[in-house]
Amino acid sequence: MYEHDVVVVGAGGAGLRAAIAADEAGADVAIVSKLHPVRSHTGAAEGGINAALRDADSWEDHAYDTMKGSDYLGDAPAIETLCQNSPYEVIQLEHWGMAFSREDDGRVSQRPFGGLSFPRTTYAGAETGHHLLHTMYEQVVKRGIEVYDEWHVLDLAVTDEERPEDRHCHGVVGYDVASGEVSGFKARDGVILATGGPGQAFDHTTNAVSCTGDGQAMAYRAGVPLEDMEFIQFHPTTLPSTGVLISEGVRGEGGILYNADGERFMFEHGYANNDGELASRDVVSRAELTEVNEGRGIEDEYVHLDMRHLGEERITDRLENILHLAEDFEGADGLDEPMPVKPGQHYAMGGLETDENGETCVGGLYAAGECACASVHGANRLGGNALPELIVFGKRAGYHAAGKEMEPAEIETGQRGEFERATVDSPVELGDPGSFGDAVADGGAVAASGSADADSVLDSTVEQARQRIDTLLHSDGIHHSEVRADVQETMTAKVNVFREENGLKEALREIRQAREEYENVAVSDPSQTFNTDLLQTIETRNLLDLAEAITVGALARDEFRGAHWRAEHQERKDDEWLKHTLLSWNDGSPELWFRPVVLEGEEKTYKPKTRSY
Amino acid sequence: MSTHPPQQQSEEPAAEQSTDSAATESDHHHDHAAEPRRDVGDQTDETEHEPDANEDTREIKVFRYDPEVEAKQEPRFDTFHVPFTKGMTVLDAVIYARDQFDPSLTFRHSCRQAVCGSDAFFVNGQQRLGCKTQLSELEEPVRIEPLPHQDVVKDLVVDMEHFYEEMEAVDPYFDPDETPDGELEEQRQSRANREKVKMSTRCIWCGACFSSCNIAAGDNEYLGPAALNKAYRFAMDEREGDSKTQDRLETIEQEHGVWRCQTQFSCTNVCPKDIPLTEHIQELKREAVKKNLKFW
Numbered sequence: 025m026y027e028h029d030v031v032v033v034g035a036g037g038a039g040l041r042a043a044i045a046a047d048e049a050g051a052d053v054a055i056v057s058k059l060h061p062v063r064s065h066t067g068a069a070e071g072g073i074n075a076a077l078r079d080a081d082s083w084e085d086h087a088y089d090t091m092k093g094s095d096y097l098g099d100a101p102a103i104e105t106l107c108q109n110s111p112y113e114v115i116q117l118e119h120w121g122m123a124f125s126r127e128d129d130g131r132v133s134q135r136p137f138g139g140l141s142f143p144r145t146t147y148a149g150a151e152t153g154h155h156l157l158h159t160m161y162e163q164v165v166k167r168g169i170e171v172y173d174e175w176h177v178l179d180l181a182v183t184d185e186e187r188p189e190d191r192h193c194h195g196v197v198g199y200d201v202a203s204g205e206v207s208g209f210k211a212r213d214g215v216i217l218a219t220g221g222p223g224q225a226f227d228h229t230t231n232a233v234s235c236t237g238d239g240q241a242m243a244y245r246a247g248v249p250l251e252d253m254e255f256i257q258f259h260p261t262t263l264p265s266t267g268v269l270i271s272e273g274v275r276g277e278g279g280i281l282y283n284a285d286g287e288r289f290m291f292e293h294g295y296a297n298n299d300g301e302l303a304s305r306d307v308v309s310r311a312e313l314t315e316v317n318e319g320r321g322i323e324d325e326y327v328h329l330d331m332r333h334l335g336e337e338r339i340t341d342r343l344e345n346i347l348h349l350a351e352d353f354e355g356a357d358g359l360d361e362p363m364p365v366k367p368g369q370h371y372a373m374g375g376l377e378t379d380e381n382g383e384t385c386v387g388g389l390y391a392a393g394e395c396a397c398a399s400v401h402g403a404n405r406l407g408g409n410a411l412p413e414l415i416v417f418g419k420r421a422g423y424h425a426a427g428k429e430m431e432p433a434e435i436e437t438g439q440r441g442e443f444e445r446a447t448v449d450s451p452v453e454l455g456d457p458g459s460f461g462d463a464v465a466d467g468g469a470v471a472a473s474g475s476a477d478a479d480s481v482l483d484s485t486v487e488q489a490r491q492r493i494d495t496l497l498h499s500d501g502i503h504h505s506e507v508r509a510d511v512q513e514t515m516t517a518k519v520n521v522f523r524e525e526n527g528l529k530e531a532l533r534e535i536r537q538a539r540e541e542y543e544n545v546a547v548s549d550p551s552q553t554f555n556t557d558l559l560q561t562i563e564t565r566n567l568l569d570l571a572e573a574i575t576v577g578a579l580a581r582d583e584f585r586g587a588h589w590r591a592e593h594q595e596r597k598d599d600e601w602l603k604h605t606l607l608s609w610n611d612g613s614p615e616l617w618f619r620p621v622v623l624e625g626e627e628k629t630y631k632p633k634t635r636s637y
Numbered sequence: 638m639s640t641h642p643p644q645q646q647s648e649e650p651a652a653e654q655s656t657d658s659a660a661t662e663s664d665h666h667h668d669h670a671a672e673p674r675r676d677v678g679d680q681t682d683e684t685e686h687e688p689d690a691n692e693d694t695r696e697i698k699v700f701r702y703d704p705e706v707e708a709k710q711e712p713r714f715d716t717f718h719v720p721f722t723k724g725m726t727v728l729d730a731v732i733y734a735r736d737q738f739d740p741s742l743t744f745r746h747s748c749r750q751a752v753c754g755s756d757a758f759f760v761n762g763q764q765r766l767g768c769k770t771q772l773s774e775l776e777e778p779v780r781i782e783p784l785p786h787q788d789v790v791k792d793l794v795v796d797m798e799h800f801y802e803e804m805e806a807v808d809p810y811f812d813p814d815e816t817p818d819g820e821l822e823e824q825r826q827s828r829a830n831r832e833k834v835k836m837s838t839r840c841i842w843c844g845a846c847f848s849s850c851n852i853a854a855g856d857n858e859y860l861g862p863a864a865l866n867k868a869y870r871f872a873m874d875e876r877e878g879d880s881k882t883q884d885r886l887e888t889i890e891q892e893h894g895v896w897r898c899q900t901q902f903s904c905t906n907v908c909p910k911d912i913p914l915t916e917h918i919q920e921l922k923r924e925a926v927k928k929n930l931k932f933w
Binding site for chain 2: 059060062063064065067068077111112115118119120121123124125126127128129130131132149151153154155158159162163165166202232233234265266267268269348349352353354355503505509547548549550551552553554555556557
């Protein structure tokens with residue numbers, strides 16, 4: 025067994041920032057990640073980091089834009105924390121040497137982004153995430169922080185009291201990819217999940233193959249509620265054949281969207297008469313698909329994004345990476361022709377319920393970054409707001425876990441304070457298909473009994489993980505990839521940009537069927553060495569839980585808010601729905617409940633207004 | 638260091654291996670046609686049938702080795718016939734082969750868009766990223782091997798530890814003498830200086846350059862092109878102080894540093910991010926001379 029004060033799971037932007045903060049606060053911290061840190065998906069972020077750095081800008085304006093972008097489903101304390109701290113965190117990165125794009129006077133450049141009232145997006149070319157990730161990993165190396173890379177975390181060691189709010193997380197179970205060793209990682213002070221989003225639940229996604237929502241699924245099964253999972257962002261400009269992202273920076277710099285008739289449809293068809301291409305992402309994605317559905321798409325599939333008029337010099341200076349991506353992955357020369365684009369799954373606004381300090385309702389368990397939901401993004405995330413979330417909340421979680429004194433959070437977690445229980449009209453039974461307690465099928469249930477001491481909780485969780493692996497390796501059955509492919513197809517077909525009640529119910533039936541099929545999976549590779557077959561099989565189980573949670577939330581929320589569009593419910597229902605959707609895993613069965621959104625900020629209350637661009 | 642698995646005796650260099658591998662192939666030829674097998678129970682069954690003549694398939698030959706699995710302890714090449722679709726990459730092809738024919742086929746991959754640097758393979762005799770290499774541009778059969786000059790862990794997975802050690806041996810972090818007092822005050826950098834280091838900051842640590850370098854293959858302690866490029870990134874940054882720059886130059890001009898480079902340009906040729914690695918190494922040599930450091 026390994027032992028540290030703080031164990032950070034995941035080594036993308038949030039995980040690295042959390043580890044640096046915990047180290048600064050004096051904790052013995054270790055990072056455990058299924059990938060080497062520089063392989064993390066933060067590296068694929070292109071556009072930038074929003075921060076109110078200039079005199080003409082203010083954190084209050086950033087907060088207002090973010091709240092409006094969230095369609096009034098973000099919690100004000102989280103949004104204000106983000107916007108107040110982002111400038112300090114951006115300059116911290118700058119002091120760590122990050123290669124920001126610069127103005128003539130040597131200060132960092134900022135550019136306009138969708139939904140922003142001021143050009144406040146700092147960036148490093150069109151590869152901001154790459155620079156952020158590498159700069160932060162450099163700091164981890166400098167500090168000598170221990171990294172267990174290619175250690176895949178299989179489960180969390182959490183006690184099993186009746187109420188999740190009484191449980192405590194004592195560590196994690198890791199699997200060494202190179203050797204097959206299964207070992208406990210005891211965390212004396214806290215475990216921080218920074219494991220990213222569940223993008224692989226969809227088959228057309230900008231997300232990496234590794235984005236399987238492992239941390240979300242493990243914590244969900246251990247009692248942490250999943251919040252607002254129905255809010256999935258579909259990025260309007262992804263390459264049709266691969267899902268590779270074309271940064272919003274292209275539109276920020278002046279790129280224009282055209283339909284097959286050569287119309288600048290954002291204006292000409294009235295989708296966003298003021299902001300046009302720079303309207304919020306959900307607005308642009310729906311506009312594109314509407315164009316395609318009404319017969320004005322190119323090859324009935326996509327629209328064109330044209331940046332040729334920006335000129336070679338500007339494109340090469342600020343968007344060079346886009347030229348390479350379009351060429352390598354779509355065979356399009358962005359200097360010479362418009363690039364084909366269509367909406368693709370990009371980001372999950374929802375995630376593990378946390379407060380502004382990254383704490384979940386389970387003691388000693390934190391979450392930060394895309395896997396968490398504080399909630400900053402509400403129903404829709406603005407471009408340029410994901411990277412600041414990583415560094416602001418990663419740092420706060422790191423500090424808090426390491427015991428640094430911080431202001432108490434205002435956001436409530438778990439079933440405490442004001443909340444209401446609810447039900448969803450599902451056509452099938454949800455959750456585990458009847459084999460709860462079976463280590464394979466339930467993905468590792470809560471292993472401990474009562475408030476056992478840390479070591480015995482860890483030991484029993486490790487033992488359960490070993491049994492699960494043993495069973496998977498020594499049985500015959502179907503291969504997980506077909507189960508995964510079925511779920512991905514279902515989600516893209518039925519839980520996409522446009523959602524209909526019948527389609528959502530059909531999706532729940534198909535997910536149920538996939539869960540039943542998963543009962544029969546087996547791993548054919550018997551090896552202890554780099555057994556990716558085994559690990560992907562385990563990831564697929566995580567995707568099943570998350571696909572179901574996304575769909576349940578989508579069915580429950582019968583309104584149209586932000587990224588969540590319902591055919592039968594075409595208006596935002598503020599009287600009924602200014603509340604978060606929460607889903608708790610209750611003995612293998614998802615339980616739905618709601619909590620009111622917090623619109624009261626530090627000095628003002630945000631009043632829901634019509635969201636137009 | 639060898640291209641081959643640790644226990645293997647063969648000294649066959651990577652370049653030869655790519656032109657003639659009949660010896661390794663003939664005894665252990667496993668042929669998988671384009672007929673998906675979805676059950677995992679019959680994993681050791683070999684399917685030897687020809688691909689459907691009506692289907693447009695591509696033939697790939699993939700290096701296989703697993704130190705633990707008896708049938709794979711002796712390195713071999715497996716042949717797969719993968720249905721071809723427009724835009725298909727080498728990574729797409731091995732994913733198809735894994736998911737449809739042999740789930741034990743093992744390789745690193747993640748982002749699929751040339752930023753995570755996980756999937757550098759030796760494809761038809763050259764280091765390339767699987768995800769950004771179009772199958773249509775390659776001669777058939779397409780040979781896919783692990784990166785030469787690194788120990789093979791399993792199939793296409795190599796041990797990256799040595800590469801990481803070299804990367805971390807050059808103090809790979811920004812280290813200015815001082816930072817501005819104000820928490821919100823920037824440490825300004827000229828556009829020209831940012832431009833100068835820009836290409837060097839694009840490195841994704843894929844290891845293609847290191848694997849392509851004959852010097853690194855012969856000198857186990859040679860820092861190699863990627864680490865030297867990392868040193869360049871900081872040594873050329875105007876925001877670091879003179880004494881730190883001097884330290885950096887001393888690090889890179891030591892016995893296993895820049896003077897080992899024989900300007901063969903193999904690193905520059907294979908770099909998937911188009912980083913002018915050889916040029917950067919040459920510039921470091923010039924800087925070292927200017928600073929009056931000794932030669933090796």
